[in-house]
């Protein structure tokens with residue numbers, strides 16, 4: 001009660017009459033102040049009475065002029081209440097209730113011309129804002145060369161960031177593909193490897209709380225942005241580099257006027273709860289087109305992650321279809337080189353065989369095009385409307401359920417248009433789409449109903465390629481629920497039960513994490529179609545309880561809760577599927593983590609199945625009843641996991 005009263009008082013303090021330029025969240029805890037100082041537009045954000053974003057710049061530089069200075073705040077709209085209720089089964093939460101307040105701030109230039117509005121929204125955990133550019137005289141379009149938008153953090157803040165990759169670098173010129181390691185708790189002021197950072201970006205505001213930055217609502221009508229550092233505590237919005245996408249297409253996005261930028265989002269929390277649970281990426285967007293059909297999601301096996309290129313042959317894919325059927329899985333992902341190693345006729349036979357087993361196929365494609373040197377086929381099918389539709393006609397006829405399109409590596413507007421076009425065409429032919437070697441989704445789960453997930457993370461392939469990735473697998477895994485996977489579906493392709501990344505499970509890179517860790521990440525990492533890295537041999541060489549769990553794990557979730565954790569150290573996340581709650585814990589710290597998980601806030605059943613590791617990472621599974629205190633004590637050794645299923 002006391003809290004409600006305090007929120008009420010705060011809300012009163014935020015009434016527009018008192019502070020005309022202030023926007024508050026419905027509960028009054030988030031406060032945005034928009035001002036113009038010396039002609040420069042700017043804003044600040046307070047959360048629960050503390051400044052999380054200090055006075056920071058706003059403004060755009062366009063082909064019609066520099067609108068970052070000599071501006072005047074000419075009009076402030078009334079506060080508009082925004083309410084939305086939506087259901088979206090493919091994201092972290094199936095039913096979302098969204099309530100926010102919105103104010104439009106109008107800016108004029110020195111000549112008194114209305115140049116742009118900045119539309120700000122605040123809900124109880126997030127601020128989002130976008131620019132709406134207006135025509136100037138008879139000019140009805142422009143290009144935007146630069147954006148002044150920044151985020152100035154208080155002294156003592158630290159950063160959790162993913163450096164943007166060198167354009168046209170990486171393997172076969174496939175970068176930037178969002179596949180570098182995150183840094184954790186770093187001092188501010190660096191600029192990654194000279195190319196800034198990818199979204200999302202997380203900042204710890206000392207002991208006051210957390211801020212996560214991202215952007216959403218990006219279609220083919222703008223470029224993807226990144227975050228530029230190197231100016232002390234100020235980070236600014238940056239556009240793509242000229243070099244990416246083979247240097248073809250401009251870095252500067254074009255806008256028809258009036259026209260809008262994507263939303264820049266700021267998620268705020270005293271704890272990491274809002275960072276994990278936010279739905280801001282989907283709250284701000286609307287479907288671009290309707291689903292052509294009722295898409296079915298589920299689990300898939302894929303041979304490539306353990307057996308690599310050579311396994312993309314008819315016999316081994318048949319073996320994986322049998323394996324998927326044994327697991328009760330819905331799909332098999334046939335990865336690169338199927339066009340030459342299996343052939344189109346072979347795929348038609350394979351698809352029929354799979355159908356007989358109740359299994360559907362996803363097929364891999366190289367996206368190119370001229371923007372990479374990746375030699376794997378099939379190539380030159382997906383980048384262009386004519387070849388793409390021809391191919392999709394065959395895919396539909398063959399009964400293929402979805403595509404994995406790889407090696408895209410650019411955030412230019414031209415590339416974003418291609419992402420959108422591929423999705424729109426795929427929907428016409430009833431195909432779901434997973435992107436790899438790609439950018440992050442920015443609201444795409446809601447905008448494009450056949451979009452499944454994106455890689456845009458240093459994913460499981462690196463566990464197969466290098467030992468170092470295995471040595472720090474747990475460290476990286478504890479970061480994803482707080483960053484990459486919080487802002488969108490993530491195709492990590494993990495949960496390996498092999499001890500080694502090879503067909504014989506003896507050679508190849510060594511997995512350091514436990515089987516319970518594999519199970520915990522099957523829950524912690526979220527995507528509506530999960531390509532699990534399990535292998536047919538796991539039916540005989542992995543513990544029965546682990547295989548049984550992997551047979552039953554859901555991929556669609558109704559709710560998510562942050563329990564505890566710290567990026568880079570450990571993570572405890574709960575997800576609900578129907579009436580069942582799944583609490584997943586993983587630990588990357590050297591010391592064993594002693595957890596006393598409090599389930600009282602979950603309103604869950606009292607029958608528990610608890611998967612846990614001993615200090616040698618040997619897992620076991622036992623049934624128990626939840627005690628009256630609603631707490632479950634579990635130990636999680638380094639590289640280990642714990643999983644509590646309550647029903």
Ligand code: CA
Pocket residue numbers: 177179436437455459461
């Ligand atoms: Ca990749």
